[in-house]
Amino acid sequence: MADLPGDGELTCQGAEVRAGPKTGQGRVLLLACGALAREILALCRANGWDHFDISCLPAILHNHPDRIPQAVRDAVERHRADYDRIFVVYADCGTGGGLQRVCDELGVEMLEGPHCYSFFEGNQAFAAHSETEFTAIYLTDFLVRQFDAFLWKPMGLDRHPQLRDMYFGHYEKLVYQAQTDDPTLTEKARRCAERLGLAFERRFTGYGDLERELAREAQKTLAP
Template sequence: MTALPDDRTLTEHGLATTGQGRILLIACGALAREILALIRLNGWQHMTLTCLPAKYHLTPEKIVDAVREAVDKHRKSYDRIFVVYADCGTGGLLQAECDRLGVEMIAGPHCYSFFEGNDAFAAHGDEITAFYLTDFLVKQFDAFVWKPMGLDKHPELRDMIFGNYTKLVYQAQTEDAALEAKARTCAERLGLEYEYRFTGYGDLATSLSALKT
């Protein structure tokens, strides 16, 4: 899956027209396809999507400033803005900034939690030795995991980086045999046990469906 370029909206995808995008979703580019799918499935013509770069997944310190700039840029054009990021490694700073800006954001510590459903994820207890992949990260495994961690050039680093992990958990948003096979291969490459959980869209779907103009 390729993330949408910055500021590409659903208008460009024929899902909203001028005057219909009363709610703006400011989202991580890694969630673009899932959000687009939900909007199409539910006919949410009152929503417009703009995405920040998915690569901020690797540099969460950039998320707060980028969200602030996006809110400031678009605030006058929409009745309501909803931030489709969880905490995502910002240490509570994103929630504090959203509170200051007067905009809402999706609940949860990270996307792995809200995809599974925050309550369901919490019920698993402390899974500190689990490494999570979503559909997006399975598809972009080399670009977002293998290469950024230097494993393409130094595969011997694998045991040092992942030595304290015990399993790879694939949280599948879609039922796709090819993706599941690739996720299994990812687990093998990392030397981890493999666990499959079909989560669907979890709290992402319920949070967006609750938005009213």
């Protein structure tokens, strides 16, 4: 099973990864956000889902949700002849239903939920507190590692730190949704909260609904 490229490459370029022994031999393609690559690969390894290939689009699309539907469409069209089935490992991700419409049109399925913060925590659990926790900003493992690339620099805070309170003045806390137990990452997340001037909360989520949905997909495609 191949190793993943670094986070920088996942952010800007995406990656092609095989879960099984030989690239291109999987019958199912998981077409995913680069920010989910490590989590998907970890789940494939843990569950022996070696019939999945994984193609990750650049994770930085997270910052440009309007570009996600077309990027997914292009990737599905590029790959579909090579696989029995393609599963899109994106939630709505700020596309306002645009990605679902593309998936419906192409006849492929995608993850349920509004975004990764929701499905990592579990869509139901997240929805239950969404009306009372809207002053929180969320970071996943990947986003903690890539905090500067996804948040600090694109918002110009490296050049204009005085803008911080214009962006985050109404926020109250940073919730680190931990997929893994990693003290170093927790410390980095705490530091992210400090840099934004926010309170810090660590919330262990594991893989949440991502694991459940991939297990369902694996069951469908492994069934005789």
